Amino acid sequence: MTFHQFPDHATLSQYTAEHIAAIINQKPDALLCLASGDTPIETYHRFVDLVKADKVDISQCTFVGLDEWVGFGPEDFGSCSYYVFRDLFTPLNLRPDQVHVFDAKADDLQAECAKIDAVIKAKGGLDLLLVGMGMNGHIALNEPGTPFTLGCHVVDLAESTITVGQKYFEKETSLTQGITVGLRHLTEAKEVILLVSGAKKAPVLRDALRGPITEEMPASILQTHANGQVWVDEAAGSLLADV
Numbered sequence: 001m002t003f004h005q006f007p008d009h010a011t012l013s014q015y016t017a018e019h020i021a022a023i024i025n026q027k028p029d030a031l032l033c034l035a036s037g038d039t040p041i042e043t044y045h046r047f048v049d050l051v052k053a054d055k056v057d058i059s060q061c062t063f064v065g066l067d068e069w070v071g072f073g074p075e076d077f078g079s080c081s082y083y084v085f086r087d088l089f090t091p092l093n094l095r096p097d098q099v100h101v102f103d104a105k106a107d108d109l110q111a112e113c114a115k116i117d118a119v120i121k122a123k124g125g126l127d128l129l130l131v132g133m134g135m136n137g138h139i140a141l142n143e144p145g146t147p148f149t150l151g152c153h154v155v156d157l158a159e160s161t162i163t164v165g166q167k168y169f170e171k172e173t174s175l176t177q178g179i180t181v182g183l184r185h186l187t188e189a190k191e192v193i194l195l196v197s198g199a200k201k202a203p204v205l206r207d208a209l210r211g212p213i214t215e216e217m218p219a220s221i222l223q224t225h226a227n228g229q230v231w232v233d234e235a236a237g238s239l240l241a242d243v
């Protein structure tokens with residue numbers, strides 16, 4: 001694992017966008033799984049700028065959705081896929097065959113897990129997994145206590161995730177379960193980037209990077225990845241020097 005601290009969120013976002021473009025320039029048919037959440041939004045805007053400026057050709061790439069609230073879909077404001085479509089997939093004008101997301105409204109959620117597991121397997125694994133970190137250290141929707149060995153699965157959401165998740169919605173919304181790419185896919189990904197931004201995440205980031213590697217702190221799995229990058233802004237990294 002390598003760690004880099006950027007002065008601010010804008011610099012972090014520009015660097016990350018250029019890095020994603022570099023991965024695709026090296027492997028035009030790359031399979032990418034990119035997080036929802038507030039943290040990477042500016043990265044996606046910068047990446048769209050690079051595509052529109054012809055700095056990278058995405059016509060052969062495939063994108064996999066990372067996670068979703070059960071019962072919600074891309075058309076629902078506040079869903080995970082709503083933001084990824086709004087900020088990335090739609091502005092990129094991707095063909096339908098380039099995008100694979102969980103249908104979290106499906107009757108058979110296990111089949112949805114098998115569907116995404118199969119896409120990842122068929123493409124020989126993820127070339128890039130870009131994730132954020134929840135306030136309880138979750139990665140995607142892998143909550144504390146999730147085995148590192150799981151592939152895609154359905155999860156009961158932690159209280160903290162339900163509370164913090166309200167920020168994505170206009171009004172109070174009932175969230176109970178999630179469907180998510182698992183940490184086995186993180187372990188097997190050729191490269192993983194964890195983006196962390198803001199002072200409120202600083203204590204969790206310190207525990208994830210300086211504490212023990214444990215399933216109780218999902219983000220600690222980054223410590224085990226040979227090609228794992230943890231990229232943070234100064235506010236998020238503010239407690240690391242003190243450890």
Ligand SMILES: N[C@@H]1[C@@H](O)[C@H](O)[C@@H](COP(=O)(O)O)O[C@@H]1O
Pocket residue numbers: 035036037038039040066067080131132133134139140141161165
């Ligand atoms: N499902 C998402 C995750 O995929 C995201 O990475 C994380 C951090 O989100 P944010 O960047 O908004 O802090 O929490 C949410 O629950």
